[in-house]
Amino acid sequence: MAKSEISDPFEKARLEKGIGEMDDQNDPVIMALRHKDVRRCAHNHKTFISGAEPGRIVIPSEVSIRDIRQIPFEVDPPMHGVYRAVVEPWFKRPLEADYNTALKKQIGAIIDEALSKDVVEVVKEFALVLQSRALTLLFNVPFSESQTWISWGTHVFRSQETALDASKANVLYDYIDKQITHAIANPGDDFYSMLLAAEVNEKKLTKEEIKGVIILTFAGGRDTVINAVTNSIAYFAEHPKALHRLKEDPKLVNFAIEELIRYFSPLTHMGRVVTEDTHVCEHAVKADSRISLNWASANRDASVFEKPNEVLIDRKINPHVAFGFGTHNCLGATHARQILKVLINILIDKVGSIDIIEAEDNIETLGEFKRKVGFNSIKVKFNASNTL
Amino acid sequence: MTKITFITQDNESIIVEGNSGNVMELAVQNKIKGIEGNCGGVCSCATCHVHVQPEDWDRVGAPSTLESDMLEFDDHVSEYSRLCCQINVDDTIDGIVLKVAN
Numbered sequence A: 001m002a003k004s005e006i007s008d009p010f011e012k013a014r015l016e017k018g019i020g021e022m023d024d025q026n027d028p029v030i031m032a033l034r035h036k037d038v039r040r041c042a043h044n045h046k047t048f049i050s051g052a053e054p055g056r057i058v059i060p061s062e063v064s065i066r067d068i069r070q071i072p073f074e075v076d077p078p079m080h081g082v083y084r085a086v087v088e089p090w091f092k093r094p095l096e097a098d099y100n101t102a103l104k105k106q107i108g109a110i111i112d113e114a115l116s117k118d119v120v121e122v123v124k125e126f127a128l129v130l131q132s133r134a135l136t137l138l139f140n141v142p143f144s145e146s147q148t149w150i151s152w153g154t155h156v157f158r159s160q161e162t163a164l165d166a167s168k169a170n171v172l173y174d175y176i177d178k179q180i181t182h183a184i185a186n187p188g189d190d191f192y193s194m195l196l197a198a199e200v201n202e203k204k205l206t207k208e209e210i211k212g213v214i215i216l217t218f219a220g221g222r223d224t225v226i227n228a229v230t231n232s233i234a235y236f237a238e239h240p241k242a243l244h245r246l247k248e249d250p251k252l253v254n255f256a257i258e259e260l261i262r263y264f265s266p267l268t269h270m271g272r273v274v275t276e277d278t279h280v281c282e283h284a285v286k287a288d289s290r291i292s293l294n295w296a297s298a299n300r301d302a303s304v305f306e307k308p309n310e311v312l313i314d315r316k317i318n319p320h321v322a323f324g325f326g327t328h329n330c331l332g333a334t335h336a337r338q339i340l341k342v343l344i345n346i347l348i349d350k351v352g353s354i355d356i357i358e359a360e361d362n363i364e365t366l367g368e369f370k371r372k373v374g375f376n377s378i379k380v381k382f383n384a385s386n387t388l
Numbered sequence B: 001m002t003k004i005t006f007i008t009q010d011n012e013s014i015i016v017e018g019n020s021g022n023v024m025e026l027a028v029q030n031k032i033k034g035i036e037g038n039c040g041g042v043c044s045c046a047t048c049h050v051h052v053q054p055e056d057w058d059r060v061g062a063p064s065t066l067e068s069d070m071l072e073f074d075d076h077v078s079e080y081s082r083l084c085c086q087i088n089v090d091d092t093i094d095g096i097v098l099k100v101a102n
């Protein structure tokens, strides 16, 4: 099997039952697997809520390690929309020309460095660095902050050893407390200061609410972006023709980004808590139990996607749900898409080929299902495009 | 040139012109409020949702199955809903009026 290949462990269950089952810390989860059911459940925010006990819609559950509610992620309409309106314009900044210029400079430097090395371990030396530096643009804080974030390693809440690592979370919480205190004393044009100045329903956000937004911004954009970047490098290493095709026809870059995100589905699924006895794909689910919306499975649904297990970089109609669907669709998608766009354009420009030297998969276990989400580590050699 | 009128949620009318690409791209170029085109036109984000005037519906045409599936669970869906990244800018739609859904 090619190293960049990401297979679909849900196919059989999706076709036969439409659902999958898994346990998680004695709070089982029924996973909706079909594209239509995932969309239907995501849309039905009254029966399938996000605003449950903080941490419960995350799988594995973070109930025992976190009390702070992540905002707007763990809030339902109508309040969800009120919070979302506060942060939405900020998350659109990646579309601004200056942001793009800065991102190009950052990623260009990372690629130049990679080209100068014999071996690059992509997860830690490339994707983590890229993700952390790019996040300074989203926060609008000094570039040097990325050093601290890089030092936290690849997971903010989760570590390799234990599924849930409270000590890692504390590092993040202490850091955020300090940054908020600093921004109160020195208001500027960073994300913290914007939140401190913001009002919802004519009231300032509380410190607790601000923390909830910040934590989410760190957590939501970390593993997802790292996996998307790493998997893209692995893909282009094994499919050099795809890179050449994008070079010849740059209009395809946008289609390629959406298709890679569909194929990778960096966030496998996300939970909801059920408010009344109901059904998911004709399967009974009880009030106060959990379901999940399995984006990764929906994105391989053959009733929606032709050749779902193939990357077709020119897939024109691609109704994927990798960034979610409806109410809670990903706020960081603009940032993530810009990262991939700049990355691909610079690869086209500077990199001729990439050789994979060795790779170790990162596999998630969801009950009986095992899904590859990316790599624990992958060593590659980047080769420049014009070896004159 | 094909002329298209957008009516935003604030009831502002904006007439734009183009002769290539799709309607979402034209709207984004002209900064039409409520049309974001987040997914770049692959029918995944539904941030390009418009309501076609009934009298223009035949010219614009009905959505494909995949497109109507994406619209099915949208809060603002109507029987004249389209994702305008799936509508090409060409003569057949000259003069149509589109109401921005968001």
Ligand code: HEM
Residues within 6 Å of the ligand: A050, A071, A072, A073, A074, A084, A138, A216, A217, A218, A220, A221, A222, A224, A225, A228, A261, A265, A266, A267, A270, A271, A295, A321, A322, A323, A324, A325, A327, A328, A329, A330, A331, A332, A333, A335, A336
């Ligand atoms: C390729 C990268 C990414 C993927 C695949 C991804 C995926 C998702 C998905 C599937 C959701 C929906 C969750 C739900 O319905 O409960 C979501 C929500 C969210 N994501 Fe992302 N994400 C990515 C990058 C980012 C980044 C870079 C950030 C921020 C820095 C971010 C911040 C958020 C936030 C704040 C939400 C919650 C939105 C709300 O509740 O209204 N994400 N993401």
Ligand code: FES
Residues within 6 Å of the ligand: B024, B036, B037, B038, B039, B040, B041, B042, B043, B044, B045, B046, B047, B048, B083, B084, B085, B086
């Ligand atoms: S631009 Fe995303 S669906 Fe039309």
